[in-house]
Amino acid sequence: MIEDLWYKNAVIYCLSVGTFMDANGDGIGDFSGLERRLDYLVGLGVTALWLMPFQPSPMRDNGYDVSDYYGVDPRYGTLGDFVAFTHAAKQRGLKVLIDLVVNHTSDRHPWFQSARSDPDSPTRDWYVWSKTKPPHADSGVVFPGVQKTTWTYDRAARAYYFHRFYDFQPDLNTANPRVQAEILKIMGFWIQLGVSGFRMDAVPFVIAEKGPEVTGAPVEQFGMLRQFREFLQWRQGDAIILAEANVLPRQDLDYFGEDADRMHMMFNFQVNQGLFHALATATTERLLDCLEKTRARPASAQWAQFLRNHDELDLGRLSAEEREAVFAAFGPDPDMQLYGRGIRRRLPPMLSGDRRRLELAYSLMFTLPGTPVLRYGDEIGMGDDLRLPERECARTPMQWSDEPEGGFTKSARPVAPPIRSGPYGYPHVNAAVQRHDPNSLLNWLERIIRMRKEVPEIGWGDFTVLRTGAESVLGLRYEWRNNAVVCLHNLAAEPIEIRFATGLPGEGGALTDLLTGERNPPDESGRHTLLLEGYGYRWYRAGGLDYLLKRSEV
């Protein structure tokens, strides 16, 4: 497999331009501000950025309601600023992925405005209409408790329109060849401006059959995915699509494509939920089950592993009992929960700000099969503001320093209130203070990222589950090109002594701790003994540190 596949060993960092860094002092983050922070991001060691939507939008769903696919919202700058940014990123070797939100538009999009006001409009069939209210209009809502229906009556159109998400996000009729052609045009436009691919929003809904007659679970038209991929690859060989598709494991290959001809990457929502179950219960069985079920993927395809993102932590795939266990541990208060299925908090408050548990969680995520995705602020342990509605609580501005508004803006009116007080407030939690402290979370994470990039076995190799004899300890071994690493994580608060075999030929000899350089030799039976502290973790390489040398022995 060619090593050119950059996404196989990448570290992705996701951010919203509007809450990252404000350069012009109007209170809203912008591309110029982001450009100024590129060296910070390179210093952290991430290799790719994923930008959430920044196109013109009425901003009723954090930009996921686009009103013009070919522009930059003036709040964030101009197309010129965007290209200056992608150029600056490229100069530093950073890839840029952007959100591609084409399941729906904003209801303010000129396509919808024209479609609703004239039955003969050229874009009328770009949306999904029904003369009467379909009988199943109240099923399939994505935001229960906030959104009531998936079909809303539009007086101007004299018809109901379909919207999988909020009523101000009319679904595009993606089966329409003209809409499909427009999606390709949008991709081509941004590729031309310097991006390396897309995080495709809501993929199962993009490719689902839509219409008043459609009932039950979405029926996907997978051919569309192949069409997107072919077009993209033709325009730019190393561009990728990272799919947001919270589907069941039996469908994974439908999305990747048996012949690796559909999505390059997918977020692993299964493992994400298993991971939080493991952290909540200090048991590994459920997580192991998720890892096993999502093991299969074409060699060039890749999972994206993550802890938290800009949405709620969706626990909808766990059983009711499992979900309750995670709620009890991390979101017991109903106000911390959302849509009846998830938790809306950021990770550090969920883990009571406990540094040992944070390190464990990030270390675990970095050593799961796939490519890690961090969210801005994770690197400094930012908290949330539960007074803000729905998912907004975890979208507060980046905390750069202890200056007013956390150094995010010079304006006294920031676009969203930074966290000003309490243990997660910017006077305590900010990037500037942590840069000067060698033991800060920021500097620890920088070291872990450096380490992760030097362990390509995780991104490229196959994993084997090691028997550790302890239900609280996850042991994974990765192998790739004659090299092997062993990663061990103790999910419990109590220390534990484990004995384990690496299962490598000849038992692999001594293990070397990649973080400390300490050696752990095998006993006569070839097994290793290890005392893991509460929430302790180890990354070992089998057979010494000379992996660069060994890597040439392909």
Ligand code: BGC
């Ligand atoms: C995004 C959400 C958004 C929704 C509608 C999602 O899957 O992650 O933030 O609200 O799509 O676009």
